Amino acid sequence: MTFSPETPETPDASEIPHAPDPAPDPATPQRDDFLTQVLSGRLEPGAPDWVYLPVDVPPGVAELAVGYDYDRPATPSGVPGNALDLGVFDPRGHRVEDPAGFRGWSGGARDGFVLSASDATPGYLPGPIQPGTWHIAIAPYTVAPQGLTYRVEVTARTGDQGEPFVPNPAPQRAAGRGPAWYRGDLHTHTVHSDGVREPAELITAARSAGLDFLVSTEHNTTSAHGIWGHHVPDDLLVVNGEEVTTRNGHLVVAGLPAGTWVDWRFRAVDGVLPRVVETLHGFGGLAIAAHPFCPYVGCAWKFGFAEVDAVEVWNGPWTPDDEVSLRQWDAALVAGGAGGRWLPAVGSSDTHAHDDAVGLGQTVVWAEDLTRDAILAGVRAGRSYVAESATVEVTFDASAAGRTAGIGERLPAGPEVPVELAVTVRGVENGFVRFVSDVGTLAELPLPDDTGRVAWTTTAAVSKYVRAEVRHTSAQPAVFEGMAAFTNPIFLDAETGNS
Structure with missing residues (x-):
């Protein structure tokens, strides 16, 4: 199952002047049991985002093997060099308006792939090798000023198709604790895109990090969906997702x-994100703007935040771009605080390498149980906080006139009725709590060594919302202190006549 935005057609290689119609190389040796075709061409700066190389596959093919390379000329300091992504579509369709033939994507993480009915290189989907015209998708991520020359070798091997691959997805429910706080990582990678961990290694790392759930978000492919059932234990929930890696930012779904695969072949100017998110919501899924201020090419979020369900404020170790994301998200809360829609914040590790700590950061969600729907509902409602590890625990509530509200909730109170804000922190030494409202910082209070509880009083007239940050005390002057945890807000709704 796929769904795709409607965007203008992207040309085949034969339709653009800088990528001539590829054809088999007559010098390539051929044998009875395989046929190899070599496709080559050149792309100039400003090439289309996606170029499709047609390959005719005859009947009787059991395995398709593709390898590619391209030149990498030196460029001046500060000028991007060549980077070319790779994927493939089978004869069922490759156009954006008809992408039913999607069979996998590896971006720039691999130099080739193999497909058969029973197996496939991670990132690609096993299945029959149908006869007809396949399309190798190449995508110039960046092109050097000198241009990019590519060579793609496609080998079709005949024989028995073999036993068909049988998917074994993860269950949508794990052994939970009923209504409780559950810890998870919403953004993870394995060898099924550009990560280095095997799926079993990610499971082991997640359990070692004290997580209850994780979301599998490989770049532009769903190949991992069919294997998690072989690895996931009964008490860990794996939620299927994808990192939709467009040229204008990354969307974690x-x-x-x-x-179910989400087509990534669109830009912000195409105006198709609302349709993508609407379809996603039909599945009960979430759309999360990933690392909105990431400094790398194509990674910063350019779509605006009107359509998404949450924003990934914390991505990996706390860095300046996370700090900017936090402040931009907080500024948006002011507009949503008067009873309107507001955007919850989440945190994830975006783990790729073995050195990337799974669960740094992690989203701690209040959910009715450890199920896909309950976890997503908690994230959608903002009933969550973000922490650096499982050792950090935060409780935050607001109380006034016998009423209490927690993270992500609204507290009705008379404009001048005192509202007590209370935060209790465990697992942070030598830190402080910052209470932040729509007007800025209300107070910064050191964490006591004994109880870990700090409190402050405000009113609904003073603060439309309040959220809490738990920071590490810096031994040296710093532009910003390290983050241990932060919460989503509690909104204070002023009631007239109750003061």
């Missing part, structure tokens, strides 16, 4: 039905 969580809650896809197993095998």
Whole structure:
């Protein structure tokens, strides 16, 4: 199952002047049991985002093997060099308006792939090798001023198709604790895109990090969806997702039905994100703007925040771009605080390498149980906080005139009725709590060594919302202190006549 935005057609290689119609190389040796075709061409700066190389596959092919390379000329300091992504579509369709033939994507993480009915290189989807015209998708991520020359070798091997691959997705429910706080990582990678961990290694790392759930978010592919059932234990929830890696930012989607793929071939100017998110919501899924101020090419979020369900404020170790994301998200809360829609914040590790700590950061969600729908509902409602590890625990509530509200909730109170804000922190030494409202910082209070509880009093007239940050005390002057945890807000709704 796939769904795709409607965007203008992207040309085949034969339709653009800088990528001539590829054809088999007559010098390539051929044998009875395989046929190899070599496709080559050149792309100039300003090439289309996606170029499709047609390959005719005859009947009787059991395995398709593709390898590619391209030149990498030296460029001046500060000028991007060549980077070329790779994927493939089978004869069922490759156009954006008809992408049913999607069979996998590896971006720039691999130099080739192999497909058969029973197996496939991670990132690609096993299945029959149908006869007809396949399309190798190449995508110039960056092109050096000198241009980019590529060579793609496609080998079709005949023989028995073999036993078909049988998907084994993760269950949508794990052994939970009923209504409770559950810890998870909403943004993870394995060898099924550009990560280095095997799926079993990610499971082991998640359990070691004290997590209850994780979301599988490989770049532009769903190949991992069909294997999690072989690895996931009964007490860990794996939610199917995808990192939709466009040229204008990355969208983390969580809650896809197993095998459902989201086409990434659009830009912000195409205006198709609302349709993508609407379809995603039809599945009960979430759309999360990932690392909105990431400094790398194509990674910063350019779509605006009107359509998404949450924003990934914390991504990996706390860095300046996370600090900027936090402040931009907080500024948006002011507009949403008067009873309107507001955007919850989440945190994730975006783990790729073995050195990337799974669960740094992590989203701690209040959910009715450890199920896909309950976890996503908690994230959607903002009933969550973000922490640096499982050792950090935060409780935050607001009380006034016998009423109490927690993270992500609204507290009705008379404008001048005192509202007590209370935060209790465990697992942070030598830190402080910052209470932040729509007017800025209300107070910064050191964490006591004994109880870990700090409190402050405000009113609904003074503060439309309040959220809490738990920071590490810096031994040296710093532009910003390290983050241990932060919460989503509690909104204070002023009631007239109750003061």
